[in-house]
Each structure stands twice: as C-alpha cells, then as structure tokens.
Amino acid sequence: MATKKRYALVGTGGRSSFFYTAIATDYQATSCIVALCDTNQTRMDYANGRLTDLGHGAVPTFPAADFDKMISATKPDEVIVTTIDRTHHTYIVRALELGCNVVTEKPMTIDAPRCLDIFSAVERTQRNVRVTFNYRYAPHNTKVFELLRSGAIGTVTSVHFEWMLNTSHGADYFRRWHRDKRNSGGLLVHKSTHHFDLVNFWLQTRPLSVYAQGDLKFYGKENAEKRGVTGFYNRASGSEIAKEDPFALHLETIPTLKALYLDAEHEDGYYRDQSVFGDGISIEDTMNLLVRYRNGAVMTYSLTAYAPWEGFRVTFNGTGGRLEMEVVENSYVNSGGDQSLEGSIEKRSILLRPLFEPPREIEIETSKGAHGGGDSVLLQDLFGEPVTDEYMRAASHIDGAASILTGIAANKSIATGQVVLVDDILKVPG
DSSP states (O other), X not given: OOOOEEEEEEOOSTTHHHHHHHHHTTTTTTEXXXXXXXXXXXXXXXXXXXXXXXXXXXXOEEEGGGHHHHHHHHOOSEEEEOSOGGGHHHHHHHHHHTTOEEEEOSSSXXXXXXXXXXXXXXXXXXXXXXXXXXXXXXXXXXXXXXXXXXXXXXXXXXXXXXXXEETTHHHHTTTSGGGSHHHHOOHHHHTHHHHHHHHHHHXXXXXXXEEEEEEOOXXXXXXXXXXXXXXXXXXXXXXXGGGGOTTOOOGGGSHHHIIIIITTHHHHOOXXXXXXXXXXXXXXXXXXXXXXXTTSOXXXXXXXXXXXXXXXXXXXXXXXXXXXXXEEEOOOXXXXXXXXXXXXXEEEEEEEEETTSOOEEOOOOOOOSGGGGHHHHHHHHHHSOOOXXXXXXXXXXXXXXXXXXXHHHHHHHHHHSSOEEGGGTOOOOO
C-alpha cells in the first residue's frame, strides 16, 4: 500500500474545511492531515471536532507562532495555506524553506513584494507551489478552453467579461476582513484573481497593460446616508437595528459561522458580522478595467458587488466568429451552509456564432457541486491518484502571479489614473 501524503493546514477559518473534509472522506486512502495551525484555538478545536466526526481523528494543534515547531514535530509533505490573504506569503515561504511543498488558496498573495518573496523561495528551495483555481475545472470553463484551442472562432481579438456578485455573497466581502484592502488587496485581487486567471488560461497568454477605474458606490456609511438611511450599527450581534436590515448577518442562527466566529471572537476580537454600511471600508464595490494581453487581445472587464443576481457573462470575438457564455450561480454566504452549494449552478449556456453560419448551442458536460462542479475535479487533482490532464489546469506559482498582477496593476491604475504596464510591477518568468 502506498504511503499517504501528509498535510499540515494553516488557517482554520471557513475555507479550510473544503480541504480537510475532502481528505478525511474521499481521499483518506491517499492523504491525511497531521497538524492544524492558527491564531485562534477555538477554530482549531472546531476543525478537530469535524475531523473526529468524519472518522479521521483529531490532530495536534499549534499556534501560529509555533509554525516552525509544527513542521519539525509532524513532518508534513505539504502545507495547505488558507489564512487571510496578506499572510499567505509568510507561510508559503517558510513552508518551502522547511522542505515542504505548498497548496495555497487564491489569491497567492496581494502585492508585488510579497510575490517576489515567493518567487525567490521557490528558486532557492526548488519546491512546488500549487494555487487552487477551482474555476478552471468547472466543465463549462474547460469547454471554453477546448473551443478556443480548437480555433472555433479563429484568433481571439477581444473579450468582454462581466461578473456580478449579489447582495448575499457580494455583500459578505464587506462584512469581514476583506473590507480592509490591506488584508485582501481589494476585490480586484481577492475575487477577480479567479476571473483574470480564467482569461490567462483560456487565451494562454499574460496581461501586458491595465487601465482601471474603481469606486465604493453602494456599501459604506456615506453611500447609505446619501440614500436616506438613518439607522446604523457596527455589527449585527446584539443590535436591534440589525434585526431590520436585510444585509445583516446573524451568526447565532448559522451553526457553522457561530462555532467558527461568534464563539471564537473572545480570543482575537475578530467580528465576522460587521455592518456593510459602516465606516472603515477601503475596498471598491464597482470596478471597470481595460486590459491588453501579450498576444494582442484586449479585454473589457467589470465587477459589481451589489447585483440582483450572481454569475457572469463572457464574450469572445475572433477572426472566425464569436463565442458567448452566460452562467447564473446560486446565492450563498461563505461557509454559511452546505459547501457543495457555494457557487453551484442555476443555469448556464454556451453559444457559438461562427461567421456566415447559424449559431449553435454547445453541449456542456453535466456537473454537480460547488463552483460549477469544479471543486470535485480540483480535489481529485490535488489529493487523488495522479492522472494526465490534457487541459493543463493545474496552476503553479507562475499562474498565481500572472492572475494577481492584473488586479495589482488595476489597483495602481485606480490610484494614479494612468495606464500601468504589468512588467513595471513584476516580470513573471516563462
């Protein structure tokens, strides 16, 4: 019997269960968790409780300050990083230096200096970093890659990409640590890294230049005041005003969020249920970009975080026709329920419009589960028996950097009002 691959996990918030649940259930024959690490013991205890319930058994826990000690004591082969975005690089770099490969949540990191630290560590250690871009694995996104690669619309000349976050999922970024750009790089780095990676993947190219505009137009206290709102609160828990606010998140009514955050806040003072119409929000909710790619294609992109529906439309124009895709996702709150429903599909369609031919609907492989069915395929790729992937969907630190550089350049463009050359921020090798 083959030896199980050993994983340590750092960051036991909502996203971590995606990984440890898969290992404890579907991949127990090939993988195991050997340690948990976090700044919050209550959250680690919750994760251990889940591991026990799933039949895996509890594992040793280590405070974040003892990360090195954890590696030494438990000897993992790989470290899974699911901390807040601004600390990803800290654990990625140290894990590599201590002899481990890394699986990290997106975004790989939030700015160029941190990205350079990761590149330097990979070069020094010759270890691997995998970035978990689950959207690459969704059958409809893989189908677009396949169609473009086949030349179905000739050479792609332009892309229009519109992503809508609704008032459930979209609002959630404004309740929690993401609302501070110092933690997340803003939605253009934290969320849009998925979308920019998809374009890099679909077109097999990298961004060359970016021009962007972005504003906070809906969330935040000032915007609410302009709309005539007079009742404000800092957080939903304990607030009478919040009871009448459809944007409020009531942690005590959602068992997972209560256990992970409400019951854990005495340790670190982190409030998961902040008002989306409070002060202190430094990220944008309305963003528009113009991106030129190295292969000559140009993309117009928009992200709206207060839309009435969740999903996206993407259109490719080419020398041989046009390809259109629309995907409507079901509404959800991060870790607020069944994770298999997060980003699950309500409806989707792909329409191919060749020049001088009738348009035709493209059949899409049936899929179930989170993120359009991409999560299960990604997990198999990460933790299952290795198989050849003709679509080359596994994402390295190079891909992780290429995806965030569009957002990092966009943030600089918003701040300066200028077109930003990506190479002026960081030159990605390869």
